[in-house]
Amino acid sequence: MAEVLPLRALRYELGAVGSLGVVAAPPYDVIDPARRADLAARSPFNVVEIDLPRADGGDPYLHAETTLQAWRQQGIVVQDREPALWALTQEFVGPDGERRTRRGFFARVRIEEYGPGRIRPHERTHPGPKEDRLALTRATRTNLSPIFCLFADPLEAAWSAIEPSTTGEPFGGLSDDDGTEHRLWRVEDPRVHELVSDVLADAELLIADGHHRYETARLYGDEVGGDGEHRYVLTFLCALSDPGLAVFPTHRLVSGLDESRRLALGEALERLFEVEEVSHEQLEPPPAAPGIAIGYLDSFDGRPLRLTLRDDAAVDAALPDHSTAYRHLDTAVLEALVLRGALGMSEDDISHLRGIAYSKDTNDARDAVADGRAQAAFFMRSTPVDLVQEIAREGESMPPKSTYFFPKVPTGLVFNPLQ
Numbered sequence: 001m002a003e004v005l006p007l008r009a010l011r012y013e014l015g016a017v018g019s020l021g022v023v024a025a026p027p028y029d030v031i032d033p034a035r036r037a038d039l040a041a042r043s044p045f046n047v048v049e050i051d052l053p054r055a056d057g058g059d060p061y062l063h064a065e066t067t068l069q070a071w072r073q074q075g076i077v078v079q080d081r082e083p084a085l086w087a088l089t090q091e092f093v094g095p096d097g098e099r100r101t102r103r104g105f106f107a108r109v110r111i112e113e114y115g116p117g118r119i120r121p122h123e124r125t126h127p128g129p130k131e132d133r134l135a136l137t138r139a140t141r142t143n144l145s146p147i148f149c150l151f152a153d154p155l156e157a158a159w160s161a162i163e164p165s166t167t168g169e170p171f172g173g174l175s176d177d178d179g180t181e182h183r184l185w186r187v188e189d190p191r192v193h194e195l196v197s198d199v200l201a202d203a204e205l206l207i208a209d210g211h212h213r214y215e216t217a218r219l220y221g222d223e224v225g226g227d228g229e230h231r232y233v234l235t236f237l238c239a240l241s242d243p244g245l246a247v248f249p250t251h252r253l254v255s256g257l258d259e260s261r262r263l264a265l266g267e268a269l270e271r272l273f274e275v276e277e278v279s280h281e282q283l284e285p286p287p288a289a290p291g292i293a294i295g296y297l298d299s300f301d302g303r304p305l306r307l308t309l310r311d312d313a314a315v316d317a318a319l320p321d322h323s324t325a326y327r328h329l330d331t332a333v334l335e336a337l338v339l340r341g342a343l344g345m346s347e348d349d350i351s352h353l354r355g356i357a358y359s360k361d362t363n364d365a366r367d368a369v370a371d372g373r374a375q376a377a378f379f380m381r382s383t384p385v386d387l388v389q390e391i392a393r394e395g396e397s398m399p400p401k402s403t404y405f406f407p408k409v410p411t412g413l414v415f416n417p418l419q
Contacts, residue, residue, distance in 0.1 A: 002118065002151070003110035004200040004237065006083035006193045010142060010415040013078050014172055017045050020184070021174035024412035027145055027209070028052045045076050047412035051136070051144045061139035068140050079417060085187040085196060086171075086414050087162050088236065092180040092407045095248050095361065102244030102407070103159055105187070106146060106414050107196070108232035109205065111218050119149070119205045119214070120392035133216035143217065143234035143416035147210030148409050150385070151203040153239040161195040162187055172413075180407040184414075200237070206392050208238075208405045220418070234416035236409045240385060249284065249382045250401040251365040252334065253374035254343070256355040261343055262300060265376070268342035269296065272314055273307035280304050283379040284362045292333045295379025297369050309333060323394040325387060330380055331402040338378070350400065358401045 017023050022043040025031065028051050031039070039048045050068050053060040071077045086106040093099050112118040136144070153159075165187040173183040187193075207214055217233035224230045238245055257265065269275065273294075283295035283304050292309035309315070315327045318336040326332050339345045339356065350356055357374065359365040368374040383403050391398055 002112075002200050002203045002205050004107045004197055004235075005110075005232070006085045006187075007106070007108040007232075007234070007414070007416050008080050008083050009086065009106075010072075010077055010079045010417050012045070012412065013075055016074075016076050017043060019174065020172040020182075020413065023047055024174055024176075024182075024410040025051070026176070026408050027411055029212075030408065045071065047144070050140060051411050053136075061135045064136055065139040068142065077415070080186075082188060083193070085162065085193060087166050087185040087187055088409075088413065089166065089183050090180050090244070090407050090409075091183075092178070092244075094246055094406055096246075098246075100244040100246060102238060102246075103163075103242055104236050104238035105158075105162055105196070106234065106236050108229075108416055109149070109235040109237075111214075111221050111231055111233055113218075114395075119207065120395075121207050121211050121214075121397055130212050130216050130219070133212055134219055137216055137220045137418070138223075141230075141418045143213075143418065145210070145213060145411040146234045146236045146409055146414075146416075147214045147217075148208045148236045148238070148405065149205040150208050150238055150240050150245070150389075151200060151205050152241075153199060153203070154241050156239060156241060158196050158199045158237075159239060159242070161192050161199070165189065165192065174410070176407070176410065178407060182410060182413070205235075205237075206240075206389060208403070209408070224418075228419070229416075230418040232416065232418075234414070240389070245385065246406065247382045247385055247388070248360065248404040248406050249380040250404045251284075251359045251362065251380055252339075252378040252401075253357040253359055253365060253368050254339075254355060254376040254378070255357070255374050257343075257375045262375075264342050264344075265338070268338060269307060272310060272337055274310055276306045276308070278304050278306045280366060282306065283366065285379070285381045287381055287384070289381065292328075292330055293381065294330055294334060296376070297366060297379070298376035299369050299372070300375070323391065323396060325390040325394060326396050326398075329383065329387065329391065329398060329402065331383070331399045334378055334380075335399045360404050360406075 023046050025039045025047050036048050039046045050064045053064040055063040090102045166185045170183040171186050175181050221231045285293040294307045296305040296307050319327050365377045369377050
């Protein structure tokens with residue numbers, strides 16, 4: 001059973017910082033050094049100072065700890081006396097050009113072991129980010145950045161309980177660099193809290209984004225031991241039936257192809273796939289394309305191609321221990337037959353980005369081949385949410401970057417103290 005509760009949030013005091021727009025940031029794992037510098041220049045209190053700390057040769061985690069302590073002492077961040085849920089709407093234009101509004105809310109969720117009826121992951125994780133996030137959590141004793149979970153609520157009972165609280169002026173809002181309009185409301189009514197907790201009591205939560213943060217929270221809770229606030233994690237929750245929920249693809253960029261690997265790749269593609277030349281605009285296959293369909297472009301031939309798997313038997317042979325749902329996943333098929341099969345990549349290679357990189361933008365992936373950042377690109381289509389659910393129910397984890405939930409949930413809207 002999922003235990004979803006309101007939190008006594010630690011939050012920015014808007015009178016002290018001006019607006020959420022100058023202090024919020026994207027999740028730490030999508031911020032490069034140039035973007036971090038830009039965010040830090042917007043305000044000395046931007047959340048990157050504690051969530052992505054830099055210490056100029058010193059201890060970054062100590063910097064985060066002392067900075068957060070100073071902000072609390074100065075009234076830059078304050079903790080609410082009463083628990084609340086925090087409703088968030090995100091109005092955005094997706095990579096497909098369609099305008100949507102996604103709705104959800106922040107709460108604290110009791111940390112559970114992965115399993116049926118509790119919490120499910122959907123992608124594999126890597127050790128490096130978990131070590132960093134654990135050190136940061138030890139230093140700050142706070143969830144600084146939320147995880148993002150999905151739950152089944154076909155009648156939209158949770159949002160129906162919350163929505164009346166969003167008719168008034170929001171607590172705050174911001175327009176981010178992607179043009180998404182975020183609006184945040186504090187929901188203080190205990191009756192709403194009880195209704196939402198009851199709706200989610202029997203729900204299974206599926207982690208959409210933030211696997212490393214969730215596993216870090218679990219490690220930290222076990223490390224501290226006993227019961228208390230450290231057994232909960234800050235979570236943004238969104239219903240699977242929400243009309244604004246959308247999943248977009250992440251394309252694969254391949255490099256390091258010497259002559260023998262290039263020949264092996266070409267032979268595998270001809271043997272395993274029907275190959276059809278398409279226009280550059282058709283490189284990303286449409287969602288309704290039958291079977292396993294992947295776009296392909298390389299710097300050797302230069303022709304944009306559509307690859308359609310010839311025979312499911314090749315996948316069955318390569319993934320005998322996986323479910324039918326997993327074997328219907330484009331990214332899993334590409335990983336098994338091409339990245340590992342034809343190119344001989346190991347899981348360690350994929351984990352540490354040796355010979356592979358990712359792009360969330362079709363034009364950028366195409367340009368990467370043209371400008372030499374990649375020798376080849378595989379263009380994926382979006383993974384349906386119901387397939388993500390089905391694979392998670394089987395207890396399986398998808399290859400990294402199999403889903404791209406857009407927009408990201410900003411860091412800095414609310415924090416969850418762990419003591």
